[in-house]
Amino acid sequence: MSVSFRASSVAVRRINAGASRVLSRRAPSGSSPGSSSSSPRRLSYPLRSHSTAAQPAAKETASSSAAEAQQADAVPVGKSLLAMSAAVLTVSAGAAVVESATSSSCPPFDPRGQRFDQSTFAGRFSRMFLACDPRLLFYTEDEIRRSKEMVSNSEALLANPPEGVTVQEMNRSLWEAHRIASAALHPDTGDTIPHPFRMSGYVPFNGPVCVAMVASTSTPALLFWSWVNQSQNALVNYFNRNASAEMSNETLIKSYAAAVGSALTVAFGLATFIQKRYDPARAKALMRYVAFPSAVVASSLNCYIVRSPEIDTGVPLVDDKGNDVLPGTTSKEAAKRGVHSTTASRAILQAPVYFLPPVLLGAVPVLRNYVARHPAMTVPVTTYLLLVSFGFGLPSTVAIFPQMSEIKADEAEEEFRALREKETGRPYEKFWYNKGL
Helix, strand or coil: CHHHHHHHHHHHHHHHHHHHHHHHHHCCCCCCCCCCCHHHHHHHHHHHHHHHHHHHHHHHHHHHHHHHHHHHHCCCHHHHHHHHHHHHHHHHHHHHHHHHHCHHHCCCCCCCCCCCCCCCHHHHHHHHHHHCCHHHHHCCHHHHHHHHHHHHCHHHHHHCCCCCCCHHHHHHHHHHHHHHHHHHECCCCCCECCHHHCHHHHHHHHHHHHHHHHHCCCHHHHHHHHHHHHHHHHHHHHHCCCCCCCCCHHHHHHHHHHHHHHHHHHHHHHHHHHHHHCCHHHHHHHHHHCHHHHHHHHHHHHHHHHHCHHHHHCECCECCCCCECCCCCCEHHHHHHHHHHHHHHHHHHHHHHHHHHHHHHHHCHHHHHHHHHCHHHHHHHHHHHHHHHHHHHHHHHHCCCCCEEEEEHHHCCHHHHCCECCCCCCECCEEEEECCC
16 A cells, blocks of 8 residues: 555656656746746636537538528428419419309300400409419310310300200300310310410420429529520420421421520520629529519510511411401401410510519518428429419419400401401401410
């Protein structure tokens, strides 16, 4: 035990001697090792301790900021798909409400007429809103053809409605059959329009592409989705054109190349300008707004270029009953008006699609605060707002101009001005033409 105690004493003396040598080296010149030896310790150790504690704190703050940035940039695919489905259901529910609310006021069915008054914006909106109903995509080819056959036999069905069915109910059923058939079949050719290029397919098929454009924060992503968007727009314009005048494959390819090329040029030019003008952080934020002006210019050019061959060939003019007033002869003036009005509606359409959702996110306190607390929900909320705006904005902009537009007889070509009505013998005062969608 005494050996152990002596060993411990020796060890303590050695530690004290070593400490004295260290303190003597740290002491300022002219001071003894024992004098003011605690002062350097108080100045040295607290500073070293503070630096050691600050490093983990700084790392933690940097990690937290990086995590928040990563969370804000991440796209929750599952929630975005749910938001997309909710938006499509919202638009479908709105169409169901409009159809049900107007069921009791259905006019007598007329296969060449319209269920809603096309002289008013409300009537044109109701017609287009029901035509854009996504539920129409779920009807099979057989159901569509049966609906077409039902419309063809409308006179017999109205004269002898099935047992237990009133005339008013029969009129409503015929208008619904007409809606189902016209949503899928081209009015001029009778051909089936592919699902993605129907007006009823605009929201579920084109809406997600618009979301991808808004969410794009890099030039390659914006160019890719702009190409997809304008390719789809070109095909929608083609399949819903006035097909009474034939369009060659060569003309179609040239029109498509020019339309898509103009779209990519506008998108690339704006994206390049922003990235050169602003710092990376600011440019990334502004890239989300490139979709609106580029879509306005590109969609307008797209529509005009694809539809412009109609101006060279013209479109037929019909009377108030839908009969061609001069078979084999077309009006270039009517075709020009139809293309111009359709192009204008395509430009206006971009406002509710690309401009309204960001405004709502910034102006509505509930949405603004929710996105601020949950940055990862920015894309799902934007998806829902954009698709709903698309679903209601599309029929609103198309309804600005009647699909069957009119032109005064004295404003048409010379060969139409001298025509007279077959029944009365009086000169025509105005004609009608299908401007396309």
